[in-house]
Amino acid sequence: MVIAYWILAGLLAVVYIAAGGMKVAQPPAKLAASGLAWAGDFPAWSVKTIGLLEVLGGVGLILPALTGIVPVLSPVAAVALGVVQVGAIITHLVRGEAKMLPANIVLLLLAVAAAWIGFLTWV
Numbered sequence: 808m809v810i811a812y813w814i815l816a817g818l819l820a821v822v823y824i825a826a827g828g829m830k831v832a833q834p835p836a837k838l839a840a841s842g843l844a845w846a847g848d849f850p851a852w853s854v855k856t857i858g859l860l861e862v863l864g865g866v867g868l869i870l871p872a873l874t875g876i877v878p879v880l881s882p883v884a885a886v887a888l889g890v891v892q893v894g895a896i897i898t899h900l901v902r903g904e905a906k907m908l909p910a911n912i913v914l915l916l917l918a919v920a921a922a923w924i925g926f927l928t929w930v
Contacts, residue, residue, distance in 0.1 A: 892918060
């Protein structure tokens with residue numbers, strides 16, 4: 808189970824740190840031009856906050872479990888990232904962006920799996 812958690816958590820951490828870092832570092836107009844159309848319709852602070860939450864969630868998947876300091880926070884981070892994906896799914900449904908849904912659903916399922924395995928491992 809621990810190996811499965813590290814595979815899931817590592818994959819999710821890379822994805823979320825990269826995606827969140829991009830949202831934090833680039834202006835919403837540039838993100839919208841690069842394919843994240845929703846970013847152009849949200850306030851800059853909102854896009855930056857989502858990006859920051861993704862980066863913190865990605866770090867939270869790894870750091871507590873790796874250091875052994877309150878390792879239960881790692882699956883809690885997975886739950887939080889699942890909530891972020893539910894918000895993304897709702898946003899894309901409302902905006903009629905169905906082509907984005909498969910990626911969001913896969914990330915949601917991976918986050919749920921990481922949370923489940925993490926809670927079994929560290930609680």
